[in-house]
Amino acid sequence: MNRMLLRVRACAIVPALCLGILGMGEWTCKKKEEPRYAGGVNPSGYRMLEGKKVFVDAGHGGSLGADIFRQGPGGVSEEEVNLRVARYLRDKLAAAGAIVRMSREKDEDVPLERRVAMAKEFAPDLLVSVHHNGTVRRMDRVNYPCVLFWGSAHNAGPSLNLAELLQNEFHKIMEDRGRVLSDFAAFPETGTMILRETRYLCPGVIGEAGFFSDERHALRLADLQYNQLEADAYFLAIAEFFRRGAPSGTVRASCAVESDPIAGLLIKDDRPVIALRLDPGAKDATIDRSSVRAWVDGVPAGVTLIEDALCVLDYGERLYPGAHAVRFSFANSRGNRSPVMHATFTLEIKAGDFDRLMGEGVRLVKSRRNPREGLKMLLAARSMSVTHPDDDTILWHIAQGFARIGDANASDYYLAKIRHCYPESSYLPKSARTQSEPRMMVEYKGAPVSFLHEASLEHVCREHTRKKTPSAPVRRSGPRLNEVI
Numbered sequence: 001m002n003r004m005l006l007r008v009r010a011c012a013i014v015p016a017l018c019l020g021i022l023g024m025g026e027w028t029c030k031k032k033e034e035p036r037y038a039g040g041v042n043p044s045g046y047r048m049l050e051g052k053k054v055f056v057d058a059g060h061g062g063s064l065g066a067d068i069f070r071q072g073p074g075g076v077s078e079e080e081v082n083l084r085v086a087r088y089l090r091d092k093l094a095a096a097g098a099i100v101r102m103s104r105e106k107d108e109d110v111p112l113e114r115r116v117a118m119a120k121e122f123a124p125d126l127l128v129s130v131h132h133n134g135t136v137r138r139m140d141r142v143n144y145p146c147v148l149f150w151g152s153a154h155n156a157g158p159s160l161n162l163a164e165l166l167q168n169e170f171h172k173i174m175e176d177r178g179r180v181l182s183d184f185a186a187f188p189e190t191g192t193m194i195l196r197e198t199r200y201l202c203p204g205v206i207g208e209a210g211f212f213s214d215e216r217h218a219l220r221l222a223d224l225q226y227n228q229l230e231a232d233a234y235f236l237a238i239a240e241f242f243r244r245g246a247p248s249g250t251v252r253a254s255c256a257v258e259s260d261p262i263a264g265l266l267i268k269d270d271r272p273v274i275a276l277r278l279d280p281g282a283k284d285a286t287i288d289r290s291s292v293r294a295w296v297d298g299v300p301a302g303v304t305l306i307e308d309a310l311c312v313l314d315y316g317e318r319l320y321p322g323a324h325a326v327r328f329s330f331a332n333s334r335g336n337r338s339p340v341m342h343a344t345f346t347l348e349i350k351a352g353d354f355d356r357l358m359g360e361g362v363r364l365v366k367s368r369r370n371p372r373e374g375l376k377m378l379l380a381a382r383s384m385s386v387t388h389p390d391d392d393t394i395l396w397h398i399a400q401g402f403a404r405i406g407d408a409n410a411s412d413y414y415l416a417k418i419r420h421c422y423p424e425s426s427y428l429p430k431s432a433r434t435q436s437e438p439r440m441m442v443e444y445k446g447a448p449v450s451f452l453h454e455a456s457l458e459h460v461c462r463e464h465t466r467k468k469t470p471s472a473p474v475r476r477s478g479p480r481l482n483e484v485i
C-alpha cells in the first residue's frame with residue numbers, strides 16, 4: 001500500500017497538468033444512469049447535528065474540461081463530482097439542523113487562500129474537504145478510498161477520530177477499505193493548505209472517496225444516486241463524530257492572573273495549584289481517566305483527577321520565573337480525543353533571574369541530583385531569551401536534562417534544534433548522532449485555550465485531600481500531589 005501511495009498523485013494539491021485546452025465552461029452532469037444503489041439516509045433523527053457548524057469544501061472548480069488530469073474515463077471530472085457530493089451533503093446536514101457553509105456552490109475557481117479565509121470567518125465546529133483521487137496508473141484499476149488529516153497522528157486527535165469514522169463509512173460503499181493517513185505522507189514539506197491553515201480552528205479531514213481515473217469507479221461517480229450515497233457516508237461520519245462529542249478544556253490557576261502588557265497573562269505565585277477543567281463534549285459522556293496527558297514546558301506532569309472533570313497537575317516543586325506553556329489532551333468515554341490544547345502564562349521575572357536559573361539549572365542537571373528541577377530552570381531561563389548568543393549552549397544543557405529524566409525523544413529534539421538552527425555552533429559535532437540526512441521537524445503548539453483564575457481550587461484540593469487521607473495535614477509547599485492529594 002505504501003509503495004502504491006508513493007506512485008499515486010493524491011488530488012488535493014497536484015497542479016493541473018493541462019490548462020485551457022478545451023475551454024468547456026458549463027457545469028453539466030455527463031452521465032445519468034439508472035440508480036444502482038438503494039439506501040439514502042433520512043436526516044431527521046440526527047439531533048446531535050442541530051446547531052453544529054460544518055464547513056464543506058468542494059475541491060477544485062472552474063477548470064472543467066481544461067483540467068485533463070482530473071478527468072476520468074467517459075469524461076467525468078473530479079471537480080463536478082466533488083461539487084455534487086458537497087451539495088448533497090450540505091442539504092442533508094442542513095435538513096438535520098446543522099449550519100453549513102460551502103467554499104463554493106457552483107463551478108468556479110476559489111483559491112485555497114480564499115477557502116481558508118472563509119473557513120476562519122465561519123469558525124466551524126468541523127471541516128470536510130470533498131475530493132476524489134487520480135493516478136497515472138490508469139490501466140491498473142487502482143481504486144481505494146483514503147482520508148487525510150493534518151500533521152502527526154500524535155497531535156491530530158479529533159481529526160483522526162473523524163478520519164477513521166469517514167474511512168469506515170467509505171468502506172461500506174467501496175470494496176477496499178484504503179487507509180487513513182497524514183497529509184504529510186503525500187506532501188511531506190507542508191501538508192495540505194486547507195488542513196494546515198485550519199489545524200487550530202477545528203477538526204478537519206480531506207476525503208478521497210476513490211479514483212475517478214478508474215473506469216468502473218468513474219461510472220459510479222457519474223451516477224447521481226451514487227453521489228448521494230457518498231454524501232451519506234460523510235453525513236453519517238459527521239453525525240457519529242458529534243454523537244461521540246468534541247472534548248475540550250481550559251487551564252485554571254489558584255492564584256491571581258493579571259493581564260500584563262509585556263508578559264501577557266502574569267502570575268506572581270510560584271506554587272499555585274494548576275488544574276485542567278475538562279469538558280467531555282457530549283451529554284452523558286465522561287472523561288476517560290486513563291487518557292489524560294499533560295506537560296508543562298514539555299516536561300511530563302503528573303495528573304490527578306479529583307472531580308469528574310477537574311484534573312490537578314503535579315509540575316514538581318515549584319514554577320520558575322519566565323514564560324510557561326501547559327499542554328494537554330484527553331479522550332472522553334466515547335473514544336473521541338480532544339485536540340492537543342495549550343495555554344501560556346508568565347511567572348513574574350525579577351532582575352538576575354536569568355543568570356541565577358542558568359547557573360543553578362546547569363549545576364543540577366550536571367550533578368544528576370535533581371535533574372528535573374534543573375531542566376525546568378533551564379527551560380524557564382530560555383523562555384526569557386530565545387535569541388541569546390549562547391542559546392545553543394542552553395539547548396545543549398536542556399537536551400542533557402531531558403536525557404537525565406529518561407525522555408530520549410525530547411533530548412533528540414533539542415539536539416536537532418542545535419543542528420537546524422545554529423550552523424556555527426561548537427556543539428554540532430556532539431549533537432549529530434547519526435550519519436543520516438538531517439530532517440527538519442514540524443512544530444505543533446496545540447489549540448490555544450484559556451488560562452483562568454479559579455479561586456476555589458485550593459479549597460477543592462484541600463477537601464479532596466481531607467476525604468482521602470483524613471489525618472494527613474495539607475502542606476502549602478507546592479502541589480506535590482503524590483504526597484498531599
Ligand SMILES: [Zn+2]
Nearest residue numbers: 011012059131
Ligand atoms: Zn482533488
